[in-house]
Amino acid sequence: MSFFKKIKNKISGTNEAVAEKFKDGLTKTRDSFTSKVNDLVFRFRVVDEEFFEELEELLLQADVGFETVMELIDLLKEEVQRKNIKDTTGMQSLISEKLVEIYNSGEEVSSELNIVEGRLNVILMVGVNGVGKTTTIGKMAARLKKEGKTVMLAAGDTFRAGAIEQLVVWGERTDVEVVRQAEGSDPAAVIFDAVKAAKKRNVDVLICDTAGRLQNKVNLMNELEKVHRVIGREIEDAPHEVLLALDATTGQNALIQAQTFNEVTNVTGIVLTKLDGTAKGGIVLAIRNKLDIPVKFVGLGEGIDDLQPFDPEKYVYGLFANGLEMEETEDEENETAEDK
């Protein structure tokens, strides 16, 4: 069975709707990237240096980043040599296989949220300005509520105008309580209050919003560290999740973002937002490769349930779905009689 089929089966076995959503959300991504890969395979026929050069360019254009692309290309070249592959048929699946391999090469980390029943779970949302932290929190609250958890939100972005109101609107939409103070108050104090309130009300999950901050602003990063510390002082081992929101359109700077936020708050996972545009978010491969931070969720639209758990295979499936469909039709043509 081909690699694609394996994934396809795995996905459809679990949840058809989610796979569809991934496919829909990634349509634009896929159209541009996959069709190019197909085009490449079609044009070259023979695997040679030029083929790799063009492939390298494709990946660079997906923001994967130089070093990781080089690594991938080396892996592929090795494989091609080992298996003595001459023509380009089947290269699509080899490429995606290696992409998943690079992603999975790090430590085995579950992409599930670290939520344990019977305790107060604290999630801290961090990231630079305008990546979609508050929106993600809204969607995540809806998601957790659907799973039957009680959720509380903390309006820790006391800096940006309208940020508190934005979270309050999400609170109303999802019917979740929002702990807030006036704009301009100390974020650590807001979070402190929220933790107290969450303990008292016995909620399952407290999600803390923070103001967007550029990672090179030392004062603001110190402030974030304080927020992190305050949570840890109130509850042992907390925050249980520190999620870094990353805009899929962001280029190489995302790597520095991940690194710096990780130093300050010990990031446990990434939420890749705005993946429904044409941006590919390839930088998450580099981040995973270099820093071993897994992607836990992806934002695939503006709707309340457009936040989906990340699965590297599905992600790659989304990227290569066209290739898959082509392969499938070929298969079907071969075995029509048996199927129908």
Add this chain to the structure above:
Amino acid sequence: MAFEGLAERLQGTMNKITGKGKINEADVKEMMREVRFALIEADVNLKVVKQFVKTVSERSVGQDVMKSLTPGQQVVKIVKDELTNLMGGEQNPIQFARKSPTVIMMVGLQGAGKTTTTGKLATVLRKKHNKKPLLVAADVYRPAAIQQLETLGKQITVPVFSMGTDQSPVEIAKQAMEEAEREHNDVVIIDTAGRLHVDEALMQELKDIRELTNPDEVFLVVDAMTGQDAVNVAKSFDDTIGITGVILTKLDGDTRGGAALSIRTVTEKPIKFVGMGEKMDALEPFHPERMASRILGMGDVMSLIEKAQENVDEDKAKELEQKLRTQSFTLDDFLDQMQQVKKMGPLDEILKMMPGANKIKGLDNAKVDESQMGRVEAVIYSMTLAERENPEIINASRKKRIAAGSGTSTQEVNRLLKQFEEMKKMVKQMTNMQQKGKKKGKMPGFDAFFK
């Protein structure tokens, strides 16, 4: 993990080439490879990079580069010149309408910073152009976007026109124009909702607003951190709506900002402003040359070199170099150095100009205490010549005397001596390294002087 700038990248190639005497076309090609890498790491779009490298390489092969004694620097210069050219030499002011009001539309992806920039732009227009702007809250989709603009309006005391979230943005724009007429506002800035360039329905809405209000400026607001996709975004917005200029936001981060070049090349529309901070007045005109340096990770070396040339005495510099090599560097020389540096201007400015300075964490906020330098000077002046030549002889009672003489404490004297010792060690390491031909390391302890 901070990325290497072009100069550092080329250094590696140059080391391979030096000693050959002459460089050939293959060497230039090798250097172009580095140029390509550097630009890609700065997030310049690959297609733009290709075109650009082609131009630069033609210039490099043909010209003086190959004959030059410092081909690496020549290439850097050509690259920088070309970059600056591409990003549009002249500054580009806002176009005002002949007949008031001037209408400005803000468009862009979600989270690019449209609303914040709207507030900043209003501040600039009011303070620098003496205008009376009206802000229009036409983002009815994102929760609390209207409140955000209203809060900003209050902060900067500029009126905000809003009709809640139940009206269509086109209707809001229409009524806002009437309001501007009534209230005699001479600029109307329409803050639209962030949208994906592939969202046809929402793009149509922007088209409708554009047709209705006939804006003098349509600004595409772009996050400076945007990667390869910047070209698609810019092209779509330009093709569908037609933009007149670009505002680059979040440039106070540490991104290289290659998106600026991509967008400029694809749309050929000028970059008019850059967002440089969270405060309402942190919107600055765009300087192509600075942007070019930034993309190349160069720091503002040109001005640094100019300053150094103006102020540094060449003979003295040679003498110093000799001393460094033979490790006969004394406190007197240290004093000399400090004075020369001081002549160049405020230290924190100089530090910022240094290539690679952006890599040193916290340097942005570092405030160099110039008075501290005065104290160091005083301490050295309070020493005898023998002590300056040979700091080892400074014992406890000498330290007391020096402290009293300079109006400092023995702790401060101790600290200076220790730092001087460390610096000597460092210099020793560096000269050793250079002799071995190894790559120059960082300068540990250098910033300790300014803490």
